[in-house]
Amino acid sequence: MKKLKQKASDIVNRSIDQHITLAVTGLSRSGKTAFITSLVNQLLNEGSNSQLSFFNVVHQGRYIAAKRVPQKHLHIPRFEYDGALSALCQSPPKWPKPTNGISELRLAVRYQPKDSILKYATESATLYIDITDYPGEWLLDLPMLSLTFEEWSMQTTMLLKQAPRNEHAQGFLDKLAEFDPFASVDEAVLAQLSQEYTDLLLLFRHQLGLSVIQPGRFILPGELEDAPILQFFPYSEFDNIDSNNYQNAKDDCYIGMLRARFIEYKERVVRRFYKEHFVNFDRQIVLADCLTPLNNGPESFADLQNAMAMIMESFQYGKSSLLSRLFSPKIDRLLFAATKADHITPEQHENLVSLLNKLVFQTKQTLSFDAIKMKTIAIASVKATKVGKSQYQGQNIPVIKGRQLSNDQMITLFPGAVPASIPTLEYWQKQPFNYIAFAPIESVSSDECLPHLRMDQMLQFLLGDKLK
Ligand SMILES: Nc1nc2c(ncn2[C@@H]2O[C@H](COP(=O)(O)OP(=O)(O)OP(=O)(O)O)[C@@H](O)[C@H]2O)c(=O)[nH]1
Ligand SMILES: [Mg+2]
Structure with missing residues (x-):
């Protein structure tokens, strides 16, 4: 009887497996590899020092476990999770290397269904997630397809x-x-x-x-x-x-x-x-590093704006868009994430989100007519700074503390304000930007979760409805 029950449960289990293909889009150095590494790390190590309180399946105690399983295309290299993670966990820790080719990864997430009718059929269900990593440089080739x-x-x-x-x-x-x-x-x-x-x-x-x-x-x-x-x-x-x-x-x-x-x-x-890797994706996250182009000056920032517009145009989701003509995607959720939010103090995050919203404004406007859910957040896939307060001219000001990437020295600073919209020329002249890059924080062990900012909100938005 027990065997029979198990078999029945196996059959039901197999039939209710769900599957999601996540498109991680971002220009070069926007933080894709760090993001994928952290996403995998949060899911694999959940329970060990994890901070995923906004990820409902975890918050409600229904998350069971995740593991890596054989990927979709066998001729494509596997995403080098272990390499990236050991770089982040070594002493002194280092960022993963820039990506120079394609790699893939498939995760199986097991959980207990709650709201869905699944709960009557089975005790656990599996969500498979496919993710591809590639050099950001290749993304800007997409707009060439229509020319x-x-x-x-x-x-x-x-x-x-x-x-x-x-x-x-x-x-x-x-x-x-x-x-x-x-x-x-x-x-x-x-x-x-x-x-x-x-x-x-x-x-x-x-x-x-x-x-x-x-x-x-x-x-x-x-x-x-x-x-x-x-x-x-x-x-x-x-x-x-x-x-x-x-x-x-x-x-x-x-x-x-x-x-x-x-x-x-x-x-x-x-x-x-694009046919191999962007066709049939269900959900997309667009990662953008707005801070480095601000550091590089108005021309670099204007070029980022231009690049984002070109990419978003080719990813337009309406019926007549290039991408739907070419590949007919069925995307239903789109998340814009301003990366490296740990470079700035927390009260500036709102401005960073607002700045990214301004960058993708046109796209958001056209998208609101389609049935796509969208959100913009500021994240740090791997948080490299700590937040504190400091006295300056008799006032308490927010500061961040971390190890400077360029010279390995600990530094405490107020990195400056983030403009809430595209800066005017006057703004640039008044105050050049100087956000400092940091090395990853020491002393994370590889079976613990990496420190992050809002990766749980990201997971909830992109996967939450599939884990009910
Ligand atoms: N402080 C901080 N720095 C980050 C974070 N994510 C990425 N970085 C920095 O940004 C750099 C680029 O990140 P990657 O993840 O390699 O970027 P990528 O988009 O994969 O870049 P390509 O592979 O060149 O396309 C890293 O080497 C870090 O210096 C983060 O969450 N916090
Ligand atoms: Mg990369």
């Missing part, structure tokens, strides 16, 4: 001719102006100009702190290093060439080959990546 080579070239040329890019790009643009797009291809010339364009992208990213870097694989090629598919660049002189000649150009002249490679790149690299 022709001509459109992309014009858009990119416009950026290259504006500050702050123009100062560095003039030499490259001069060469393009001189070169004959209809001449027969010399592979060496093509390779040389592609390299110059790639060098510019690297400089824009690493020296100027800009976000709109296309194509993303040029600065982070993964397994495509040196492949001809990465040898093309935008053509800057479309206004000066005959459009019929362009339409009829064959692949053996420069412009024809640039166009062919652009199309090949979109189809073979970009579309494939």
Whole structure:
């Protein structure tokens, strides 16, 4: 009888398993890997020093356990959770390395159903969660999918001719102006100009702190290093060439080959990546580091704004959007998270949320017509500072304390206010921003939960309704 009961319960269990695919979106260095590591860590180690009081299934004592199970695609590397966690738990602790390829992870979360009719059928149920990690640089390739080579070239040329890019790009643009797009291809010339364009992208990213870097694989090629598919660049002189000649150009002249490679790149690299990893996701979290671009100055911040708009446009969820035309996603919850909130004092979090809301304002407006639930929060996936109070000119002011990433020294400071909306030029001039980056906190053991800010609210919003 007992065996029979177990068998019946097994069958019911299997049939009520639920499944969720979580899309973690964020530009490079926005905090995706730290976020995924912390999410997995909170779920695996729940019960050991965990702080998930806003995650109802935990709060109500119905959470049983989570474990990692074999992932969806066997040809894709597994997310290096152990590596990332041991970096965070070593002495001295370090942040996980930047990501240079795709990886996947599947978690199985077991819980006791409460409100749902499931509770009559079984004692426990399982929610499977699929998550993918990838280099943030690749995200900005998505908007390219909706553009022709001509459109992309014009858009990119416009950026290259504006500050702050123009100062560095003039030499490259001069060469393009001189070169004959209809001449027969010399592979060496093509390779040389592609390299110059790639060098510019690297400089824009690493020296100027800009976000709109296309194509993303040029600065982070993964397994495509040196492949001809990465040898093309935008053509800057479309206004000066005959459009019929362009339409009829064959692949053996420069412009024809640039166009062919652009199309090949979109189809073979970009579309494939999104088909494999962004199709069929149910829920999305958009991570944004607003603080580093504030540090880098108005041009960097404006570029972040532009990049966010481009990404959100291609992820538009309405019926006619690019993404639904391409992949028909069925997303029903979208969370915007301002990351690294532990860089600032708690009373500034509200401003940080408001600033992120301003950044994605357009998107939120169009989305409110669709049946998508949205929320914006400020989080720290792995909290690296402690909050306190300090006396300054006879007043109690809030401060944070942590180990400075650049020089390893302990520091206590008031990092400054966060603007509640996109700062005006005057604001920038009055007070340049200087948020300090911190090293992770020492003395977390790998079977304990990582300290965090609002990861429980994040879990409740993205998963809570599936764990009822
Ligand atoms: N203080 C603090 N710093 C964070 C947090 N999350 C990320 N960081 C910092 O941001 C850096 C980038 O975080 P990652 O998680 O590697 O970012 P990513 O989006 O995976 O970056 P790519 O892999 O390059 O696309 C880290 O090395 C940390 O310095 C956080 O919660 N708190
Ligand atoms: Mg990463």
